[in-house]
Amino acid sequence: MGMSTFATLPIELLQRIATFLPCPSAFCLVQVSHYLREACNDPLVYKGIIENGNGRGILPVRSWPQHLSIDAPVDIWAQYALADYLVLKEVEKGEWGMRSFESDWLPILMATNHPIIADIPLTALELNCLTEDDYVAALPQTVEENIRYRFHIGFCSTISIMHKVCADLEQIPSTALAGYAPLSPLLYYMGDYPIYYGPLGPFFFEILRRRRENTLNNPNIGIFDDQPAGSLWIPPPSFRTVPITKLLDLDQLVPFPLETPSMVSFRTSHVDKMVNKQFLEDSEWVGYYGYEVHGWEGMEDTDVRIDPPMTDIKLQVVKCEPDNMIIAGTGQDPCGLFTLDGHISRHDGCVHIIKKYAAGFSWKWGGWMSPFGIVGVWGQPEDDHLSDGPIWLWKKEWGDADFYTSVVPKES
Numbered sequence: 001m002g003m004s005t006f007a008t009l010p011i012e013l014l015q016r017i018a019t020f021l022p023c024p025s026a027f028c029l030v031q032v033s034h035y036l037r038e039a040c041n042d043p044l045v046y047k048g049i050i051e052n053g054n055g056r057g058i059l060p061v062r063s064w065p066q067h068l069s070i071d072a073p074v075d076i077w078a079q080y081a082l083a084d085y086l087v088l089k090e091v092e093k094g095e096w097g098m099r100s101f102e103s104d105w106l107p108i109l110m111a112t113n114h115p116i117i118a119d120i121p122l123t124a125l126e127l128n129c130l131t132e133d134d135y136v137a138a139l140p141q142t143v144e145e146n147i148r149y150r151f152h153i154g155f156c157s158t159i160s161i162m163h164k165v166c167a168d169l170e171q172i173p174s175t176a177l178a179g180y181a182p183l184s185p186l187l188y189y190m191g192d193y194p195i196y197y198g199p200l201g202p203f204f205f206e207i208l209r210r211r212r213e214n215t216l217n218n219p220n221i222g223i224f225d226d227q228p229a230g231s232l233w234i235p236p237p238s239f240r241t242v243p244i245t246k247l248l249d250l251d252q253l254v255p256f257p258l259e260t261p262s263m264v265s266f267r268t269s270h271v272d273k274m275v276n277k278q279f280l281e282d283s284e285w286v287g288y289y290g291y292e293v294h295g296w297e298g299m300e301d302t303d304v305r306i307d308p309p310m311t312d313i314k315l316q317v318v319k320c321e322p323d324n325m326i327i328a329g330t331g332q333d334p335c336g337l338f339t340l341d342g343h344i345s346r347h348d349g350c351v352h353i354i355k356k357y358a359a360g361f362s363w364k365w366g367g368w369m370s371p372f373g374i375v376g377v378w379g380q381p382e383d384d385h386l387s388d389g390p391i392w393l394w395k396k397e398w399g400d401a402d403f404y405t406s407v408v409p410k411e412s
Helices: 011-018 023-029 034-040 043-051 074-093 098-102 105-111 115-119 132-138 143-171 180-188 200-212 277-281 401-405
Strands: 285-292 304-306 310-320 324-333 336-345 350-357 362-370 373-379 389-395
Touching (some): 011 034, 011 043, 023 034, 023 074, 043 074, 074 115, 105 115, 105 143, 143 200, 200 285, 200 389, 350 373
Antiparallel strands (some): 285 389, 324 336, 373 389
16 A cells, blocks of 8 residues: 555544554654644544554553543643553563663653553562662762652652552561661762652551561560550551542653653652642541661661551641741650641652650651652651651551451451
């Protein structure tokens, strides 16, 4: 069939043919003539390219991205189709490693529930399997690239754990936080810029592992001897309950190599939707905190204590300043009632809070409002670099009791 004949085919047939092409070939096709561009530069074509596996004929048909309407601009559909093509090439290489997480498209694909999640081995995402030398050697040299890279690793590892935990929980090592302490300075700080995403993936593993082994709140791990093991379990969020695609400002992001990249940074694209009065105040927060036990008598260096959860946390915006949300709050844990006072940056979501118990003692929290809630570390009020252990707070309604009932046993 000559080009002149091909160009006279009905638009519907041309579109159907184009859906079986890889995305780069479709880009070439729409540049051949005005007629082919009008026919094939269409959201239905790029949606079909994704469904058909970007020229690979992958079956069954893939329904991704589910959050994107067919009425979305054609450029957006083209971007997702190209990202799908690129990630499939990465999968075919079978070489997942530290450098894979430099790509801007990977976090977006994982946030939008791309099938790639099933293809990334957890070992490629576990920071605790790396030595400090390995990690330093893999880090980009510039501060900005370094920060972006760490964010990508933390974000991707958390998404992967949320999806894989049912299938892979039995494979979680008994020391899920091995290597956690020596990496702490690298995970949390880059110069004066705090990076608090580091502990979330391993801490998530540890919470679930302790629940599986019924050792949450165990007196050998926590400090409350009178608490039955596992008695105060609260389910963490899952990929079904955290509204990632609604929290991330995906419409403002152009993470793929088309046109000029958006000035909106992926790592802060959720801040406007989460650091505001309504989001902070409209429901209860809950969460866990852990302790590093390195050098403690009678405990292994890889142990981490996880105390019973913090519950009934209510946050209130005291004042809305141009740069910060000044907040106050109350909550309780087995140590007693406590108050929270501090601020959250409206620019990058950095969290600075003093937790004070009714008994008079206080702790300082340093963290970040992430798409999964407040993640961070805690320590003495006078400390500049906090390193006593990880913190994770999330909205109570994000806890997925049904999902984690299938992962860990119910209380007998």
